[in-house]
Amino acid sequence: MGKTIPVLEIFGPTIQGEGMVIGQKTMFVRTAGCDYSCRWCDSAFTWDGTAKEEIQQMTAEEIWQRLAEIGRDCFSHVTISGGNPALLKSLGGLVRLLKAKGIRVALETQGSRWQDWFYEIDDLTISPKPPSSGMETNFAILDEIMDKLTANGRTVHMSLKVVVFDERDFAYAKHVHQRYRYIPFYLQVGNDDVAGMDEAMLRTKLLNQLRWLVERVAYDPEMNDVRVLPQLHTLLWGNKRGV
Amino acid sequence: MGKTIPVLEIFGPTIQGEGMVIGQKTMFVRTAGCDYSCRWCDSAFTWDGTAKEEIQQMTAEEIWQRLAEIGRDCFSHVTISGGNPALLKSLGGLVRLLKAKGIRVALETQGSRWQDWFYEIDDLTISPKPPSSGMETNFAILDEIMDKLTANGRTVHMSLKVVVFDERDFAYAKHVHQRYRYIPFYLQVGNDDVAGMDEAMLRTKLLNQLRWLVERVAYDPEMNDVRVLPQLHTLLWGNKRGV
Numbered sequence: 001m002g003k004t005i006p007v008l009e010i011f012g013p014t015i016q017g018e019g020m021v022i023g024q025k026t027m028f029v030r031t032a033g034c035d036y037s038c039r040w041c042d043s044a045f046t047w048d049g050t051a052k053e054e055i056q057q058m059t060a061e062e063i064w065q066r067l068a069e070i071g072r073d074c075f076s077h078v079t080i081s082g083g084n085p086a087l088l089k090s091l092g093g094l095v096r097l098l099k100a101k102g103i104r105v106a107l108e109t110q111g112s113r114w115q116d117w118f119y120e121i122d123d124l125t126i127s128p129k130p131p132s133s134g135m136e137t138n139f140a141i142l143d144e145i146m147d148k149l150t151a152n153g154r155t156v157h158m159s160l161k162v163v164v165f166d167e168r169d170f171a172y173a174k175h176v177h178q179r180y181r182y183i184p185f186y187l188q189v190g191n192d193d194v195a196g197m198d199e200a201m202l203r204t205k206l207l208n209q210l211r212w213l214v215e216r217v218a219y220d221p222e223m224n225d226v227r228v229l230p231q232l233h234t235l236l237w238g239n240k241r242g243v
Numbered sequence: 244m245g246k247t248i249p250v251l252e253i254f255g256p257t258i259q260g261e262g263m264v265i266g267q268k269t270m271f272v273r274t275a276g277c278d279y280s281c282r283w284c285d286s287a288f289t290w291d292g293t294a295k296e297e298i299q300q301m302t303a304e305e306i307w308q309r310l311a312e313i314g315r316d317c318f319s320h321v322t323i324s325g326g327n328p329a330l331l332k333s334l335g336g337l338v339r340l341l342k343a344k345g346i347r348v349a350l351e352t353q354g355s356r357w358q359d360w361f362y363e364i365d366d367l368t369i370s371p372k373p374p375s376s377g378m379e380t381n382f383a384i385l386d387e388i389m390d391k392l393t394a395n396g397r398t399v400h401m402s403l404k405v406v407v408f409d410e411r412d413f414a415y416a417k418h419v420h421q422r423y424r425y426i427p428f429y430l431q432v433g434n435d436d437v438a439g440m441d442e443a444m445l446r447t448k449l450l451n452q453l454r455w456l457v458e459r460v461a462y463d464p465e466m467n468d469v470r471v472l473p474q475l476h477t478l479l480w481g482n483k484r485g486v
């Protein structure tokens with residue numbers, strides 16, 4: 001099974017809702033499994049067992065077939081998300097296959113594990129988790145990941161993203177930004193109503209939180225070169241899966 | 244008066260609401276005057292005479308003083324918008340001053356005029372206006388602008404952005420994207436309720452339109468490598484000025 005990839009969802013074309021390529025037309029491949037269990041995880045079905053029956057072990061070639069089937073000739077960008085796709089050494093094969101097909105590849109991971117195929121990702125988002133997640137960052141590992149990527153000239157192909165729910169998260173975000181100050185840095189508004197609040201209320205709540213975060217950043221001189229963003233897909237489609 | 248700049252607003256720190264640096268913390272300098280009169284212009288006060296009394300003729304140094312006064316040490320990015328700032332040869336001095344201070348400079352123009360200081364802009368957005376604006380694009384001039392920037396290796400510092408209200412605008416956007424296919428391309432949802440609709444309704448309308456635009460782009464093979472975005476500031480603050 002070393003060469004197969006546990007896949008939970010393949011969907012698109014749609015747009016990337018967050019981070020460094022927000023708005024980009026893309027296809028999504030969502031892998032199963034995570035080494036974290038964030039309190040507010042919006043894709044807990046990838047690791048909490050509830051979608052166990054939906055996991056398919058697929059080869060890179062099979063994933064490509066499926067992408068081509070639903071995306072037809074209407075995509076040039078694929079986003080791999082999770083769970084934590086960085087758990088999967090076998091993803092390297094998919095990344096290389098996509099690149100060979102002329103596809104740009106984006107991937108998000110929390111930065112708890114290294115994989116050599118990180119070097120091949122066009123838009124790599126490292127999103128260490130703030131205190132509100134209940135997780136603790138291993139900065140020794142994160143340092144190593146950031147050092148390797150920086151030393152290999154990957155800084156234009158990567159970014160850091162921290163989700164912020166509250167003041168403690170904000171302080172954490174600041175620490176991360178200071179620690180890796182030459183890496184493009186994104187702050188993202190937290191969304192903890194993953195259980196499906198009314199869409200209009202969710203929207204109002206998210207926009208209120210975005211306003212707060214913008215105000216919080218505005219007069220903080222340690223947060224000058226940052227980007228503050230919501231999750232567009234949540235504003236558009238609430239917490240629905242597969243859009 | 245050759246060295247002064249007609250300024251209508253200086254405000255911030257806030258975030259950039261649209262385009263290639265969406266979410267970026269920035270200060271805004273809005274210049275007066277436009278050679279267009281788009282039907283749905285959301286800053287018509289810069290050219291229609293209604294804010295004539297508010298225009299201040301300022302030197303680059305005075306603008307810098309004002310930015311430092313309100314932005315303190317809390318900014319490293321300045322966005323120059325209009326009106327059409329590309330009407331002003333004198334802006335070159337401000338751009339150079341800002342760069343000398345270590346500030347990153349963004350600027351948006353519709354692409355109807357060339358200025359040599361375009362080469363010095365870090366995040367240059369060229370946003371030709373679609374049919375719904377009532378304006379007509381002079382493609383000879385636009386070609387010349389794009390050629391100069393491309394020949395000078397500015398492609399990583401620029402993008403094209405087209406606002407889309409309807410099918411005709413979409414066809415226009417497609418034409419622009421095909422014509423300059425190696426330039427990062429942004430589609431932006433149109434906002435024609437500039438007169439101040441109720442905020443919640445405006446928000447719903449904009450998100451509906453964004454959904455439409457995403458669906459329109461999804462299965463169009465000529466629109467694969469594009470980014471689709473709303474105006475965040477309109478979602479956040481409606482049509483208020485100075486935020």
Ligand code: SF4
Nearest residue numbers: 034036037038041083
């Ligand atoms: S790292 Fe991501 S996928 Fe894993 S638990 Fe946290 S939010 Fe969920």
Ligand code: SF4
Nearest residue numbers: 277279280281284326
């Ligand atoms: S080019 Fe811009 S500022 Fe000028 S009229 Fe059109 S929308 Fe308004």
